[in-house]
Amino acid sequence: MSWASVLADRIRALIHRDAVLQDIDEELRSHVEMEADANRELGMPAEDAFRSARKSFGNLGNIKDLAYEVRGGGVMETLWQDVRYGIRLLTKNRRLTAGVVLTLAVVIGANSLVFSVVHAVLMRQLDYEQPDRLVQLWESGLGGGGQGDWVSFPNFKDWAAANRTFEDMAAYRFSPMTLSGDGAAESMLGLQVTDRLFGILGVQPAAGRLFERGEDVPGHENVAIISHALWQRRYAGDRGAVGKQVTVNGKPYAIVGVMPHEFGFPSGLPGELGPIQVDIWIPMLQAPDLAQRGWRNFWVIARLKTGSTIEQARAEMQNIGAKLALQYPATNKDLGVAVVSLQDYVTGSVRPALLLLLAAVGVLLLLACGNIANLLLSFAESRRREMALRAAIGAGRTRLIRQSLMESALLAFVGAGAGLLMAFYGLDIVVRWIPSDIPRIQQTSIDGDVILFTSVAGIAAGLLFGLAPALSGSHRHVYESIKHAASNLTAGRSSLRLRHAFVAGQMAITVMLLIGAGLLIRSFANVMSLDSGFEPANLVAGIINLPPSRYPDEEQQVRFFAEAIRRVRALPGVVSASVSNSIPMTGINDQGGFRVEGLEPGPGQPGPEANRPHVSVDYFESMGIRLIKGRFFDERDSASGAAVAIVSDLAVEAYWANEDPIGKRLSVREGDGPPVWREIVGVVNATRHFGLEARQLPEVYIPYAQSPSAFAVLTVRYRGDADQVIRASRREVGSLDPEQAGFLMFRMDNVVSASQAGRRFHTLLLTIFAVLGVFIASIGIYGVTAYNVSRRTREIGLRLALGARPSGVVRMVLTSELRILAIGIVAGLIGAVAFSRALTSFLFGVAPLDQATFALVIAIAILVAVASTYLPGRSAAVIDPAISLREE
Amino acid sequence: MTNQKADLLQGTLDMLILKALSVGPLHGYGIIQRIRRMSDEMMHVEQGALYPALYRIEQRKWVKSKWGHNETGRRAKFYTLTKAGEKQLKEEEASWDRFAMVIAKMREAT
Numbered sequence: 001m002s003w004a005s006v007l008a009d010r011i012r013a014l015i016h017r018d019a020v021l022q023d024i025d026e027e028l029r030s031h032v033e034m035e036a037d038a039n040r041e042l043g044m045p046a047e048d049a050f051r052s053a054r055k056s057f058g059n060l061g062n063i064k065d066l067a068y069e070v071r072g073g074g075v076m077e078t079l080w081q082d083v084r085y086g087i088r089l090l091t092k093n094r095r096l097t098a099g100v101v102l103t104l105a106v107v108i109g110a111n112s113l114v115f116s117v118v119h120a121v122l123m124r125q126l127d128y129e130q131p132d133r134l135v136q137l138w139e140s141g142l143g144g145g146g147q148g149d150w151v152s153f154p155n156f157k158d159w160a161a162a163n164r165t166f167e168d169m170a171a172y173r174f175s176p177m178t179l180s181g182d183g184a185a186e187s188m189l190g191l192q193v194t195d196r197l198f199g200i201l202g203v204q205p206a207a208g209r210l211f212e213r214g215e216d217v218p219g220h221e222n223v224a225i226i227s228h229a230l231w232q233r234r235y236a237g238d239r240g241a242v243g244k245q246v247t248v249n250g251k252p253y254a255i256v257g258v259m260p261h262e263f264g265f266p267s268g269l270p271g272e273l274g275p276i277q278v279d280i281w282i283p284m285l286q287a288p289d290l291a292q293r294g295w296r297n298f299w300v301i302a303r304l305k306t307g308s309t310i311e312q313a314r315a316e317m318q319n320i321g322a323k324l325a326l327q328y329p330a331t332n333k334d335l336g337v338a339v340v341s342l343q344d345y346v347t348g349s350v351r352p353a354l355l356l357l358l359a360a361v362g363v364l365l366l367l368a369c370g371n372i373a374n375l376l377l378s379f380a381e382s383r384r385r386e387m388a389l390r391a392a393i394g395a396g397r398t399r400l401i402r403q404s405l406m407e408s409a410l411l412a413f414v415g416a417g418a419g420l421l422m423a424f425y426g427l428d429i430v431v432r433w434i435p436s437d438i439p440r441i442q443q444t445s446i447d448g449d450v451i452l453f454t455s456v457a458g459i460a461a462g463l464l465f466g467l468a469p470a471l472s473g474s475h476r477h478v479y480e481s482i483k484h485a486a487s488n489l490t491a492g493r494s495s496l497r498l499r500h501a502f503v504a505g506q507m508a509i510t511v512m513l514l515i516g517a518g519l520l521i522r523s524f525a526n527v528m529s530l531d532s533g534f535e536p537a538n539l540v541a542g543i544i545n546l547p548p549s550r551y552p553d554e555e556q557q558v559r560f561f562a563e564a565i566r567r568v569r570a571l572p573g574v575v576s577a578s579v580s581n582s583i584p585m586t587g588i589n590d591q592g593g594f595r596v597e598g599l600e601p602g603p604g605q606p607g608p609e610a611n612r613p614h615v616s617v618d619y620f621e622s623m624g625i626r627l628i629k630g631r632f633f634d635e636r637d638s639a640s641g642a643a644v645a646i647v648s649d650l651a652v653e654a655y656w657a658n659e660d661p662i663g664k665r666l667s668v669r670e671g672d673g674p675p676v677w678r679e680i681v682g683v684v685n686a687t688r689h690f691g692l693e694a695r696q697l698p699e700v701y702i703p704y705a706q707s708p709s710a711f712a713v714l715t716v717r718y719r720g721d722a723d724q725v726i727r728a729s730r731r732e733v734g735s736l737d738p739e740q741a742g743f744l745m746f747r748m749d750n751v752v753s754a755s756q757a758g759r760r761f762h763t764l765l766l767t768i769f770a771v772l773g774v775f776i777a778s779i780g781i782y783g784v785t786a787y788n789v790s791r792r793t794r795e796i797g798l799r800l801a802l803g804a805r806p807s808g809v810v811r812m813v814l815t816s817e818l819r820i821l822a823i824g825i826v827a828g829l830i831g832a833v834a835f836s837r838a839l840t841s842f843l844f845g846v847a848p849l850d851q852a853t854f855a856l857v858i859a860i861a862i863l864v865a866v867a868s869t870y871l872p873g874r875s876a877a878v879i880d881p882a883i884s885l886r887e888e
Numbered sequence: 889m890t891n892q893k894a895d896l897l898q899g900t901l902d903m904l905i906l907k908a909l910s911v912g913p914l915h916g917y918g919i920i921q922r923i924r925r926m927s928d929e930m931m932h933v934e935q936g937a938l939y940p941a942l943y944r945i946e947q948r949k950w951v952k953s954k955w956g957h958n959e960t961g962r963r964a965k966f967y968t969l970t971k972a973g974e975k976q977l978k979e980e981e982a983s984w985d986r987f988a989m990v991i992a993k994m995r996e997a998t
Binding site: 009024026033035038057067069071 | 915916917918934935936939940943944947948949958960962963964965
């Protein structure tokens, strides 16, 4: 293509500019010489020959220019000239350049950081095949609100059979598992899955194979797939691990496959104890509970058929749910089905906060650009003469604008580059501080998309702050300034309006930022003051899951835990120990219905629902739960003793509001069979089972001895070092049963603070952004006001000379500037009213139009406004009229 | 000068240069002389018009240039027609002939 070769020539000409010019020169000269030769041959005298030849050429310079236009660098060359000129200008004005580049670096760096988090967490697709076709299904409408409840197995089977919009469906449940038989016992989180799960995900194993159809049927189920991490740490990545015989929860299994390094399922789920990491997958264990339609312990995932939409699936599942509700009113009454895209489910909980942060940091960029634009505007005005001179010697307006934009482009380029560097180094720090329960946070990195974003941000910033100065600096009226001494008064009229607009805008944005931050801070304070109901400090808990094969009956389970408690309590530093089948703040609970004697629900009404922890004797003391009335459980409440229960104060409020609950009776027996009436012997403080901000259920406690289970949480209150207690506890339990030695233990204070971590993080960040914003805006406003005043020195000097009092001058300056700022504040308030409604989902215990916050912010804004105008005003008052009048 | 007229003139000039070079390689001065001779002194190309046109033609790879020496030993830059240039010349001449035929026919009609 000829234009490509033209381009190549032009680029070559750029590099060899001098060579090209010389070549043209030589050629033209040789032409003249040859013509002179010809002239001489025709008899012209030597001198005349040359002169005549030279004259016939005409304007040699012009011809050289014309020739060079064809062969030279063209537009690119002028651009390159602009670049060099811009660089020279910026290095001459070091303070300006440094200030702008630094501001840009900080603000663009912050933007890149937040974006990289948003990108890794929200935008990147999950690592399954066509992950946008995957959905999660929940039973919905049963006291759970939006997200929905876990699913029961019979419901899952019916859903799978009846639907037509899904290609396939699978169910799974979490199961703590102990892996042993080929080394030390190790405790981990496992997943029991139906056979179609891996097929739905569409993944391939790193070694071995996946489950085949029908492998979740009794007789074929003793196969296991392990995670890459487990493969590395337990088998050192040895391929021989495939086929190994191991023991899982006491039963023999064969490892048939290993998943790849990137694979995780469920993916990126925030756990109360850190991101959930499942290390082993086994086929769904057959258990009698699987036939219970009311036992909701399963998660369901499905893949949409090609061509089906999620809305179609929702509609169909609603119908199916309705049919089941009619068929099985006892368990499925009023039960619908919620269908959520998997991507949304995984990231949904953090999406709002992350987007809020992105918006806030974008606003910060706007503020910074406003500042820089003001700075450059003032700078451009101080170069008016230079611009006018250049216009006079022939630079067109376009060229002037282009040069000005080039300066802004250079600044933006360097600023964005520095910002990217800052983001790169800042990433390590940020990732360490970020709450780890944000899904996929560990995958945050500065990758191609982030670099692209930074470039776009840089370009946008450059345009934002570059256009105004470029346009105003090359304005026609610029020419006047060379001539008129009155230039200080007339020139820059439109730029004054621009500056006023910027200042008002910055004020408005600052007000909005402050109000947003203020509302969030108050919400955060409210959440922090919530009572978890127990004492998380100096408390550790561990999850023990006794394999039913070796502890088949309750007596063995009770004996095991009783002995475990006795041994752990005897450890040095341990204050008390207990077991229970649920523990607050973790979501590990036993939620279900119960019956209040004398308070039967009407037909069609749901019965009372509660958390029903089964706790051993010292539970309340271990947990630090307060006794309000009556007594705690003690030795009387054994298996042979009378059936008793303890309720929380929330339960009393709900069901025994005007009576003394002590002595009343309730039953927690579910399903068919006569109720086992238990007498209430105590009332305790309510605890929060699902997290600080989640809803609270009433609690009904039952003695562990009267309703044992193989699954229990060991809680230990201690003095001294947590790790030591954890190690010692594990040792003691291990001495009872080596298979249980590696059981999962964690600190409760970590759990509580982890649950606050998300809110703490985004409140902190937003506060930082707001403070930064106020800082940037204040500097900007101060700078502009000072500049405006300096432009009025002649006028002020005149007034002072004519007898005006300095205080009057100050008042005059302040009034005009403050008026603009007041407009900005009002605009900001209006904007805040509009957008604070959008913040409702983040607020806790605070109304969007909270008066206290608004009032405080208005006060701060007025303070900032007055402070930024007072100083320039005062310096205006001390202007010496003689000097200012002489000023040109 | 409107663009159309300039293009027409430019195209014509290009063709003249190519035609001049079709006889044999020449330097700039020689091209001007040869065009004068070939047109019976009716066509005088100015240096200011020639050189930009020459460079343009060179960029399109219709001619290539090399420094050499003329008969009197003076250093000069010689231009040679390339294969592509030959082709271009033939095409231009063909379209000129067509154009001339059309004009002739139009003139014959009443």
